[in-house]
Amino acid sequence: MARFNRKTLSRIYFLPTIAAETLIPTSAEITAGTDYTDQINAIEGWSLENTPIETPDMGSTFVSKIGGDDSAADSSLTFYEDSTTDTIETELAKGTSGYIVIFSKGKTAGAKGMDVFPVTVVSNSKAYTADNEAAKVTVQFTITDRPVFNQTVPTGP
Template sequence: MARFNRKGVSKVYFVPTIASTSLIPTDAEITAGTDYTGQINAIDGFSLENTPIETPDMASTFVSKIGGDDSAADSSLTFYEDSTLDDIETDLAKGTSGFIVIFSKGKTPGAKGMDVYPVTVVSNSKAYTTDNEAAKITVQFTVTARPVFNQAVPTAG
């Protein structure tokens, strides 16, 4: 097993539209999106969670469980704020819908590792602090439909 560090390898894009109902973007749709990788300070969420259902019975004192409803974790991206541009504030304004596409193992055409989350921006907030740190903006997303995981990165064409 070859281990790796996600920093410097994984890529995070915001893609405004994906035509396919399978949520697999084309190379052109990804190119029309924005690569935010270099502006991201922190990533939170972007995972699938399950609420198991307890299934006790009279034959045992052990309470077994079965899989229940799936939901997406509360998800956000924290960006470094730009002192001259306002792309994060305008491109990811509250109410904006699109797709967060994460290339977990890099953006190599044909390679597996592409995760796609249909999202809507629910909050875009500047972080104010007196601490000695770079200015940041946190964008909170709701995941609006079941994401797809570990898909092949599309090839140009």
């Protein structure tokens, strides 16, 4: 098993549209998206959570469980604020819908590891501080439908 560091390999894109109901973007849709990887300071969430259901019965003192409802974790990206452009504030404005695509093992055509999250921006807030640190913007997302995980990065046009 080859271990790797996500900080240098993973890529995080925002795509305004994906036409396929399977949530698998085309190469053209990826190219039309924005690669925000180098502007991201922190990432939170971006996973599914399950609420198991307890199933006790009279035949045992052990309380077993079955899988219950899935839901998405609260998810956000914290960006470094740019002093000359407002791309994050405008492209990821509150109410904007699209897709966060995480290429967990790099954006190599034909490779596995592409996760796609349908999202809506619910908050885009500057972080104000008197501390000695770079200016940041935190964008909070709701995941609006079941994401797809570990898909193959598309090849071709």
